[in-house]
Amino acid sequence: xxxxxxxxxxxxxxxxxxxxxxxxxxxxxxxxxxxxxTDATEAICxxxxxxxxxxxxxxxxQQKNALNEKASYEMxxxxxxxxxxxxxxxxxxxxxxxxxxxxYYSLNRLTNYCGSWIYHSGxxxxxxxxxxxxxxxxxxxxxxxxLAMEKGQPIQQLKGLLHHYSYYSHEQHRKRxxxxxxxxxKKYVLEGRATFLGQPAISAMARFLxxxxxxxxxxxxxxxxxxxxxxxxxxxFKYKEVQRLTREK
Numbered sequence: 001x002x003x004x005x006x007x008x009x010x011x012x013x014x015x016x017x018x019x020x021x022x023x024x025x026x027x028x029x030x031x032x033x034x035x036x037x038t039d040a041t042e043a044i045c046x047x048x049x050x051x052x053x054x055x056x057x058x059x060x061x062q063q064k065n066a067l068n069e070k071a072s073y074e075m076x077x078x079x080x081x082x083x084x085x086x087x088x089x090x091x092x093x094x095x096x097x098x099x100x101x102x103x104y105y106s107l108n109r110l111t112n113y114c115g116s117w118i119y120h121s122g123x124x125x126x127x128x129x130x131x132x133x134x135x136x137x138x139x140x141x142x143x144x145x146x147l148a149m150e151k152g153q154p155i156q157q158l159k160g161l162l163h164h165y166s167y168y169s170h171e172q173h174r175k176r177x178x179x180x181x182x183x184x185x186k187k188y189v190l191e192g193r194a195t196f197l198g199q200p201a202i203s204a205m206a207r208f209l210x211x212x213x214x215x216x217x218x219x220x221x222x223x224x225x226x227x228x229x230x231x232x233x234x235x236x237f238k239y240k241e242v243q244r245l246t247r248e249k
Contacts, residue, residue: 001097002028004071005079008063012081013040015165020048022084026093027077033067061138061145071134074102078130082165089160104155105131111164113223121217121227129155130162143183174230181238189245204236
């Protein structure tokens with residue numbers, strides 16, 4: 001079994017080298033689809049000798065599908081630029097190539113948030129199917145893409161962790177969270193979802209309590225507090241945006 005690692009990028013100079021180095025001597029090919037980076041992303045990728053493509057942004061699912069079509073091998077390992085294989089996961093994938101069959105494989109992602117590993121807050125465990133046949137498509141409009149797998153397909157869980165280096169500052173977290181909230185708000189409006197007057201505030205409070213209390217975010221220390229705080233604020237923004245966009249229709 002041979003594996004192509006597929007990565008979509010945009011201004012990932014702070015992450016991409018770590019990601020690529022974790023894949024070296026593990027996968028059989030690395031391909032990248034960049035949507036117009038203006039930093040050193042392209043230079044780093046070319047220095048590492050990967051196959052580099054440019055494509056205007058099509059949306060998460062469409063961008064990944066366009067890249068996967070260019071893969072040379074039967075299995076895709078989908079990895080984000082801010083992720084990296086743990087040594088255990090790298091060894092496991094190498095072993096799979098010799099002994100396993102084409103199919104679906106999931107893994108557990110562990111997130112590093114501003115220098116702290118997060119084991120609660122609803123962020124761990126974080127099971128994702130990331131190794132799959134090239135013929136499998138991503139689906140989803142605007143945000144929250146997912147693999148279109150046939151029902152009943154067996155999924156084998158890998159033991160090694162995928163390290164996710166999510167945010168380096170609280171400002172970066174808030175900016176990206178609001179970006180996803182904007183995309184989700186547009187999706188909700190297209191779907192015709194209704195909101196009520198107090199929903200932004202109620203939703204924000206519920207999100208904070210869920211992450212910080214019910215999902216034990218307090219056990220992640222101050223990092224857990226900031227994750228819950230920013231997630232709550234972004235949830236408030238999401239529903240305010242839904243209400244604004246609905247009024248403007």
